[in-house]
Amino acid sequence: MKNRNKNITIYDVAHALSVSATTVSRALKDHHSIGKDTKKKVKKMALAMGYEPNAIASGLRKKKTHTIGVLVSQINRPFISSLISGIEEVANKNKYHVFITQSHDSYEKEVEDIKAFYNNRVDGLIVSLAMETKKYDHFLPFLKNNYPLVFADRVTYEIETDKIVVDNFEAAFKATSHLIQQGYKRIGHLAGAQQRHMYKKRLDGYTAALIKHGIQPEESLIYYSNLSQQEGWNGAKLLLGQTVKPDAVFAANDTSAVGFMQYAEQLTNYSIPHNLGVVGFNNDPISSIVRPKLTTINHPAMEMGKKAAELVLTKISGNSYTTIPQTITFNTDLIIRESSMKK
Amino acid sequence: MKNRNKNITIYDVAHALSVSATTVSRALKDHHSIGKDTKKKVKKMALAMGYEPNAIASGLRKKKTHTIGVLVSQINRPFISSLISGIEEVANKNKYHVFITQSHDSYEKEVEDIKAFYNNRVDGLIVSLAMETKKYDHFLPFLKNNYPLVFADRVTYEIETDKIVVDNFEAAFKATSHLIQQGYKRIGHLAGAQQRHMYKKRLDGYTAALIKHGIQPEESLIYYSNLSQQEGWNGAKLLLGQTVKPDAVFAANDTSAVGFMQYAEQLTNYSIPHNLGVVGFNNDPISSIVRPKLTTINHPAMEMGKKAAELVLTKISGNSYTTIPQTITFNTDLIIRESSMKK
DNA sequence: TTGTACGCGTTATCAA
DNA sequence: TTGATAACGCGTACAA
Numbered sequence: 001m002k003n004r005n006k007n008i009t010i011y012d013v014a015h016a017l018s019v020s021a022t023t024v025s026r027a028l029k030d031h032h033s034i035g036k037d038t039k040k041k042v043k044k045m046a047l048a049m050g051y052e053p054n055a056i057a058s059g060l061r062k063k064k065t066h067t068i069g070v071l072v073s074q075i076n077r078p079f080i081s082s083l084i085s086g087i088e089e090v091a092n093k094n095k096y097h098v099f100i101t102q103s104h105d106s107y108e109k110e111v112e113d114i115k116a117f118y119n120n121r122v123d124g125l126i127v128s129l130a131m132e133t134k135k136y137d138h139f140l141p142f143l144k145n146n147y148p149l150v151f152a153d154r155v156t157y158e159i160e161t162d163k164i165v166v167d168n169f170e171a172a173f174k175a176t177s178h179l180i181q182q183g184y185k186r187i188g189h190l191a192g193a194q195q196r197h198m199y200k201k202r203l204d205g206y207t208a209a210l211i212k213h214g215i216q217p218e219e220s221l222i223y224y225s226n227l228s229q230q231e232g233w234n235g236a237k238l239l240l241g242q243t244v245k246p247d248a249v250f251a252a253n254d255t256s257a258v259g260f261m262q263y264a265e266q267l268t269n270y271s272i273p274h275n276l277g278v279v280g281f282n283n284d285p286i287s288s289i290v291r292p293k294l295t296t297i298n299h300p301a302m303e304m305g306k307k308a309a310e311l312v313l314t315k316i317s318g319n320s321y322t323t324i325p326q327t328i329t330f331n332t333d334l335i336i337r338e339s340s341m342k343k
Numbered sequence: 344m345k346n347r348n349k350n351i352t353i354y355d356v357a358h359a360l361s362v363s364a365t366t367v368s369r370a371l372k373d374h375h376s377i378g379k380d381t382k383k384k385v386k387k388m389a390l391a392m393g394y395e396p397n398a399i400a401s402g403l404r405k406k407k408t409h410t411i412g413v414l415v416s417q418i419n420r421p422f423i424s425s426l427i428s429g430i431e432e433v434a435n436k437n438k439y440h441v442f443i444t445q446s447h448d449s450y451e452k453e454v455e456d457i458k459a460f461y462n463n464r465v466d467g468l469i470v471s472l473a474m475e476t477k478k479y480d481h482f483l484p485f486l487k488n489n490y491p492l493v494f495a496d497r498v499t500y501e502i503e504t505d506k507i508v509v510d511n512f513e514a515a516f517k518a519t520s521h522l523i524q525q526g527y528k529r530i531g532h533l534a535g536a537q538q539r540h541m542y543k544k545r546l547d548g549y550t551a552a553l554i555k556h557g558i559q560p561e562e563s564l565i566y567y568s569n570l571s572q573q574e575g576w577n578g579a580k581l582l583l584g585q586t587v588k589p590d591a592v593f594a595a596n597d598t599s600a601v602g603f604m605q606y607a608e609q610l611t612n613y614s615i616p617h618n619l620g621v622v623g624f625n626n627d628p629i630s631s632i633v634r635p636k637l638t639t640i641n642h643p644a645m646e647m648g649k650k651a652a653e654l655v656l657t658k659i660s661g662n663s664y665t666t667i668p669q670t671i672t673f674n675t676d677l678i679i680r681e682s683s684m685k686k
Numbered sequence: 687t688t689g690t691a692c693g694c695g696t697t698a699t700c701a702a
Numbered sequence: 703t704t705g706a707t708a709a710c711g712c713g714t715a716c717a718a
Contacts, residue, residue: 007488009711020689025713033687052484055462056408057711060399060694067463075427075443081419088445092452097459099442100418102431109435116440119398120410141395145350229628258632285572289601291634352695363705368697376703400695403710 008051017045028053059121068124068312069117070100071110073131073154077255078284079301080128083152086305087126094313096123103130105226111138124148124312129156131193131226148315152308154196162315163327164308168198171297171332172205172250173212175279178295178334179248180213182342184277188221188246190235190256202252202281221246225256232259240264248277248340254284254296261290261339278339292338300330351394360388371396402464410440411467411655412460416448416474416497420598421627422644423471426495429648430469437656439466446473448569454481467491467655472499474536474569491658495651497539505658506670507651511541514640514675515548515593516555518622521638521677522591523556525685527620531564531589533578533599545595545624564589568599575602583607591620591683597627597639604633604682621682635681643673 010024017024019038027034027042034042059065068091072080084100091098099122103110110130117125118141125142129151136159142149143161152164179187189206192199207217223239225231232251236259239246251257257280264270264278272278272292280287283298307328353367360367362381370377370385377385402408411434415423427443434441442465446453453473460468461484468485472494479502485492486504495507522530532549535542550560566582568574575594579602582589594600600623607613607621615621615635623630626641650671 007711010713011711021711022690022713023688025711026688029713035687038687050484050487052458053462054403054464054711055459056399056403056464057694058713060397060403060696060710061712061714063694065399065463074424075418076421076424078419081417084418084445085447092455097456097463098444101441101443102427104428112435113440115395116398119396120408120440121397121399141393144393262632286629286632289605289629289633350695354695364695365697365705365707366703368695369704378703381703397695400710401697403694403712404696404698406710 007054008049009054010051013042013046013049013051016049017041063121065121065123066095067097067099067120067122068126068309069120069122070098070126071103071113071117072100072128073103073105075100075102077282079153079282079299082301083128083305083308086302086307087309088305089302090306090309090313096309096313105131107132107134114138114142118142118147122147123316124150126150126152126308126312128152129154129196131196134195148312150308150311152304154198157197161325162311163325164304164311164330165198165327166299166304166330166332168201169205169208171281171334172202172252173209174205174332174334175250175281175295175297176206176209177213178336179250179277179279179340180209180215182248182273182277182340184248184340184342185215186218186221186244186246186248187215187277188223188239188249190227190232190249190251190253190260191222191224192227192252194224199252206250218244220244227251227253227256229255229259229262232256232261233263234259236260236263240267240270247275248279250279252281254280254282254287254294257281257294257296257339258286258290261294273339273341277342280339283335287335288337295337295340296335298333298335304330350397351392352397353394356385356389356392356394359392360384406464408464408466409438410442410463410465411469411652412463412465413441413443413469414446414453414456414460415443415471416446418443418445420625422496422625422642425644426471426648426651429645429650430652431648432645433649433652433656439656448474450475450477457481457485461485461490465490466659467493469493469495469651469655471495472497472539474539477538491655493651493654495647497541500540504668505654506668507647507654507673508541508670509642509647509673509675511544512548512551514624514677515545515595516552517548517675517677518593518624518638518640519549519552520556521679522593522620522622522683523552523558525591525616525620525683527591527685528558529561529564529587529589529591530558530620531566531582531592533570533575533592533594533596533603534565534567535570535595537567542595549593561587563587570594570596570599572598572602572605575599575604576606577602579603579606583610583613590618591622593622593624595624597623597625597630597637600624600637600639600682601629601633604637616682616684620685623682626678630678631680638680638683639678641676641678647673 223235280296287294566578623639630637
């Protein structure tokens with residue numbers, strides 16, 4: 001067992017120079033009250049001795065860790081990783097570090113991770129909720145103690161705090177209207193978990209577009225799932241196997257849209273987009289790799305991440321955390337590609 | 344400005360019950376020396392008062408944070424996110440928390456993140472190196488103080504520590520041999536940064552397979568890049584635009600292979616796999632979404648992550664960290680799909 | 687410009 | 703079975 005934990009502290013550096021620990025502490029952070037030559041001397045010695053600051057001790061003393069926690073469902077979704085990149089960019093620019101964990105859409109994991117973030121006293125938190133989550137008590141420690149908490153994308157309106165979202169209703173309305181304008185008559189929907197506000201809004205937008213164009217919504221054309229690729233496949237199998245079949249589908253994400261397309265691809269009586277239209281959501285990279293290329297909705301994921309981080313940081317540093325929580329809504333674009341071009 | 348930082352401590356709980364803080368501390372962690380009824384009483388009061396442990400203070404005192412840091416290039420690569428899932432699974436099972444950051448393949452970011460992990464005294468570290476990294480001094484604090492450090496996938500042999508890798512030479516050899524057996528005569532290679540051992544080994548395996556089959560390697564058939572989709576496209580443009588053209592390519596990852604295929608797709612004189620073969624590496628989900636489906640190499644990413652975490656955890660808890668660093672090599676499989684089926 | 691003394695919240699040690 | 707005390711490493715009010 002070798003020498004473990006023989007970390008060098010400011011005391012060691014102070015001792016080596018016959019000055020006080022206070023002087024070392026101040027010199028290392030360029031405090032104005034320390035002389036130029038002393039600073040130089042201290043920094044040189046600290047480097048020579050291999051001193052590394054202990055953020056744990058500093059955090060305990062200052063009650064500030066210079067970290068923000070990010071909890072997402074899964075990091076391997078293109079939308080999420082862009083969101084995270086946006087968060088990191090802003091946070092790092094402000095000398096904050098970002099720690100990421102994933103809930104894998106499990107409520108239990110979400111609760112545990114949030115607790116770990118609180119126990120480690122991150123200065124702020126950005127969350128995209130798990131599919132499963134229906135209770136929100138685990139955010140109480142953050143709320144009670146006024147730690148900045150921002151929800152992004154997968155939000156809940158049961159907690160009063162800042163939210164970063166896109167206009168899911170309007171996006172779904174646009175997507176569905178586009179299919180109608182292309183001449184599709186009976187449009188189905190691959191829907192997500194309805195306790196997630198965003199998926200409910202996508203369903204609502206879809207329904208509203210149908211009604212606006214005089215089409216009667218049919219519950220039998222809607223397939224609810226976790227929107228995985230497999231579930232897209234399953235949805236296609238079910239919807240296209242019924243007697244009342246859709247001739248187009250609006251999927252609540254690209255992943256399930258691709259699964260849907262793959263099932264349809266192997267049926268001889270379907271050809272996308274000629275007698276079957278597909279629109280997805282997210283503009284994931286696969287949407288332009290799949291053939292035919294997938295029409296989809298683009299969000300400004302990176303911008304949303306940046307905004308979320310900005311919100312957290314201003315709340316941390318400012319004294320603005322008495323202000324009323326705000327919801328920031330970003331716009332989306334419909335990206336028309338081959339999969340919906342009937343005309 | 345509301346009440347911030349009014350966190351409840353074990354002293355508050357102790358005071359409310361007229362016991363000592365020591366008793367509270369012990370009761371909460373089920374120390375054997377505390378009576379059953381006292382434990383019950385303390386836990387109940389802690390819950391009622393909304394006490395939450397402060398991991399910062401505990402970490403300072405115990406010199407142990409129960410966290411492990413993971414540094415990767417980018418979280419949005421399927422291989423990486425599977426690796427992380429494996430790490431998380433093992434870590435969480437052992438009550439450890441995993442904090443993830445990404446270097447975005449920048450040396451500076453890697454240095455900064457490693458420093459932040461050290462400053463926050465993570466108990467162990469798992470790293471997949473940035474493409475750019477050529478110096479390794481930033482790992483010194485971990486090495487000097489015997490903190491467990493494991494490299495995974497993108498490793499360096501300039502540091503003596505544990506490594507988790509796949510046999511890149513053998514995998515590349517298999518992939519290239521397969522193309523030769525399918526009847527392709529002039530095989531190119533999309534290569535990665537050669538300071539990363541893994542990419543060098545893939546190039547070596549490719550070269551060795553050619554030589555073994557009596558084919559003279561040609562430097563003009565090798566395109567070096569960061570292996571992005573765009574660079575795959577650029578590589579195709581260059582290689583297929585030369586007078587000496589390849590009739591097949593082995594790409595060091597799937598992303599660049601897809602870019603390559605997309606460029607070739609729009610050339611009328613090429614048809615994959617009939618007069619142009621393609622093999623990728625990683626078995627990313629896109630490899631079975633792209634058409635024709637991509638032949639590729641599968642790694643056990645999740646298993647590699649699990650093993651990395653196990654290694655770190657045994658080193659943390661055990662006293663085995665005097666033992667000699669080990670390199671664990673995982674096997675790969677060639678997954679034959681349409682893109683290389685000339686026969 | 688520099689130093690002394692204390693506290694952040696927890697836990698290890700020693701004593702009762 | 704419980705308690706008093708010190709210490710983890712740092713930052714800050716106060717003093718010099």
